[in-house]
Amino acid sequence: MQKILTGNEAAAEAMRQIEPDVVAAYPITPSTKIPEKFSEFVANGKVRTEFVAVESEHSAMSACIGAAASGARAMTATSSQGLALMHEVLVNAGGMRLPIVVANVNRALSAPLSIHGDHSDSLLERDSGWIQLFASSPQEVYDLMIQSFPIAEKTRLPVMVCFDGFETSHLSTNVEVLSDTAAQKFVGQPKKFPNLFDFGKPVTLGGYTSPEYFFEVKRGQFEAFENSRKIISAVGKKFAANYTAPIEKFKIADAELVLVVMGSAAGAAKVAVEKLRAKGKKAGLIRVRTFRPFPGKEILAACGKAKKIGILDRMVPLGSEGGVLFNELNSILYSNNSKPTTSNFIYGIGQRQFNPDHAEQIFADLQKNKLPKINFVNLRA
């Protein structure tokens, strides 16, 4: 059925249907609406979840660890400083291989203080041991949240569903929502792992590991990420055909000018692609939905005809060769014989406006002979 929902409400609606055992959360703009909405469900008996209004995001993730280690389904929602405060605990949850789900509403990191959107928060967590899925619309927020626990429990990896602060979190659109029964059937019963409530077989979780064993444990985590590619696709395919691939391809088959983007900016970029197509230019777009594990092979296969690729990063590279997406993509394209020219476009920082005109300008820049490696979009001179 169709409901008019913001991204935050779509996340909360999915959480209501999942009915996790524990939600532990601390409010932070622009994700606050998620715990607000969910606590309403709890207060009105719509869910049997235990809602823990913790005193910090550090404790939110820590409580999720305690709950997940007890065999319960645990979730939280956060943004920006909250995710950064969780950092140590995120790595810990990843290392313990606990299937926790976080809705991260992307927002810039202070200083200077900004409550507005960019991807610098979750991109900083790219090596924290979490599957990262980037939604581009409230619909996709809902869809990915519903898929999150089957993915987390089958991979034994925690899942972060990321979406843009304000552009997606506060945007009301029609969202196709499953019936409660259908959603719950899809999510299924929690998969059982050895846990703290199994008193017949007491477990020791999170113990000390000497140099003799630590590396092997981390290698196991590495393997889990490699194995997760098929699982994410299988869960996605079961949900809807358009989730089978980790990337969204838009007019890419013969595209020579390609933009690569994550999140809500894909909407504006697609408009620009269509404008260029109308002018006879072979423009196309790839949207990275699954950022971790990184879909290198799929991107490589998709941009076989590309001559020039504009890679859009919604974070500012500081002392680096380029943004996170730029560097990841370049390392893959290096093995491609055609070796297209790549340029990095930094956009949307602290919610700097990004509209179809800006995307069109990027296409125009791409067609120039000489272009700086790193370009700043819609920045005052």
Add this chain to the structure above:
Amino acid sequence: MNLQAAASRKTRLTGGHRLCPGCGLGAIVKQVLATIDDPVVVVNATGCLEICTSAYPQTAWETPWIHSLFENTAAVASGIDAARKALVRKKKLSGKAKNLKIVAFAGDGGTYDIGLQALSGALERGHDFTFICLDNEGYMNTGYQRSSASPLGAATSTSPAGKILAGKQTARKDILGIVAAHRIPYAAQSTAAHHLDLIAKAKKAIETPGPAFLNIFSPCPTNWKAPTALGMEICKKAVETNFWPLAEITNGKWKLNFKPQSRKPIEEFLAGQKRFRHLSKPENLKLKQQLQKEVDQKWQELLQLTEIS
């Protein structure tokens, strides 16, 4: 609960752990956990107890045990408590498991310092768990750096006894008072050596619905630079000098469990611990007197609290 009954229960922390000779931690944990009939989940902060009992691929724990980080012990316990409540509500937890008890162990660093925020949050939220501070007055696992539990004048590796600064310059934080200010149902102080007092308080804490807190004085002969055989003796001196009063707070009512006929001078507690050796030098007399004054003042405050509450 008597000692015999506690001693005859199957231990939840087996031998073979790697704690130092004379360490109080193992003795405290065994005594505390021996008071519980119900299933127990143990949450452990980073520290000596965690490192020495859990080194992969071995474990000294015969009960479900989790370590996550240094400062989040009370928050992890909160999550376990929340999971228990939800699973009972969803009828996914049955039998004896429904009565499970959650016991968190953290050192003084994980309680007074880095873990204080998570502890305060969990106490305010009213989770049903017992938080036990194993207080050996410093960061022992890393070679005795000062914590806010280190006493005035103590020489630690980050508050050494130098020519200008003779050990730690500030008094201990009043953690029991801080916890009591949360108005939780039960909080108490005991030591590793006061067995009857300790197991009575542990049983009461664990059986009390809602949050409970114990601060247990735990000897660390290794870092206090004391003979290993002297650990329990130092605990007794700590109580007899009023340095570490045996106290409890039940629903806001303060009680002293032991009042010495005449309190012994602080020197008796300091003796034999080389971390206080410099306090016997004439130039540090003032610092020692200040410590005595602090102990006596705190005792007077406690007496007042027991009278007014």
